[in-house]
Amino acid sequence: MSDYKTPGQLIEALLAERGWTQRLLAVVLDMSESTTNKLISGKQAVSAEIALLLEEVFETPAERFLSLQKDFDLARARLVSRPDPGRATRAEVFRGLPVAEMIKRRWIDATDIKDIQSVEASLAKFFRVSTIGDIEFLPHAAKKTAVGGETTPAQLAWLYRVRQIAGEMMVGQFSPFGVRRAIEQLKLLVLSVEEARKVPRVLAEAGIRFVIVESLPGAKIDGVCFWLDDQSPVIGMSFRHDRIDNFWFVLRHELEHVLRGHGKELIEIDSELEGSRAGVGNDISEQERQANAAAAEFCIPAKTLDAFIARKAPFFAERDIQSLAAALKIHPGLVAGQLQHRTGRYDRFRDHLVKVRSIIAPGASVDGWGDVAPVGI
Secondary structure (H helix, E strand, O other): OOOOOOHHHHHHHHHHHHOOOHHHHHHHHOOOHHHHHHHHHOOOOOOHHHHHHHHHHHOOOHHHHHHHHHHHHHHHHHHHOOOOHHHHHHHHHHHHOOHHHHHHOOOOOOOOOOOHHHHHHHHHHHOOOOOHHHOOOOOOOOOOOOEOOOOOHHHHHHHHHHHHHHOOOOOOOOOHHHHHHHHHHHHOOOOOOHHHHHHHHHHHHOOOEEEEEOOOOOOOEEEEEEEEOOOEEEEEEOOOOOOHHHHHHHHHHHHHHHHOOOOOOOEEEEEOOOHHHHOOOOOOOHHHHHHHHHHHHHHOOHHHHHHHHHHHOOOOOHHHHHHHHHHHOOOHHHHHHHHHHHHOOOOOOHHHOOOOHHHHHHHOEEEEOOEOOOOOO
8 A cells, every 4th residue: 555644545545445435434433424524534533442443444553543643643733833942942951950949049030930931031130141042051152151171051050159149249359468378377277177167257358259159959069269350269169068178178279279360261160079089180180280289288288198198007096197187286087088088988087077067157158058148139
């Protein structure tokens, strides 16, 4: 048999083979002649039940009738369908961004994700563009922030929130000397957990805008350094790992970026600064290598740690960790964190890795964990 475009055409051909009329088919199927006429003319769709009846009568697989019906329905729908260029853009945006989470955290001024018009307008406002089609992570967007590496839409949204909050802050005059002095001041705070509460003030006095923004789901962000108008440095942190060792490592990492002027031309969002990413491997940039080395040295001098490991490995007694920390005037958690990294045993020394976010947050600009920074809404 030839190919047919509709199930009605196939039925007509089968009737012709048998020399049957539509009236006779109605009798055989035990249905009204009006129904058979509609099936053949395409005014009534062939259902699964009718396809099975036709299979019995014509000994033609029911699947063939249903396949023709599906193709016919789709072709007819294409004739009346009105393409919406914005639909594909909307799908790309919603695939990349955790929009529901952004609504929940009041980053965008929308109350219901189903209110598409409100959501799209709020997203455009958040990303500082005219329409969502101009949001910069979309392939055809004209505007692009100079961000290095593989940056996800969620990471970019986090960066925008940090920048949004930082733009509202008032800090002291920035100078490279002020940063060096701040680092020396911070070095005096690493012995006690409670002393970390002074960090936001020390950074503000050095002209650094320090912002804490909870990471979005799956973003895996630790921190970022960038500049506002090439004059005012911003350090953003996520506290994705709320541990004393991670806090001081990430903070000193970002401060090294500030010292060297990194982030003015190319913003480096630091993600997963754990394991090999916190090392000096060949898979990271020179800027990241410099920042990692400075952060590790700040936590505990490399030569000191080398000598300690050489003497004590493979067993590190509690009293040895405490003694080294006391000698260096640092919290034992910094020793524990560096030992974890150097030995690859992240299951050890955890008792020393105390939480610090609740101590630092009261004096800082914070967004997340139930708190909403009063900007951008």
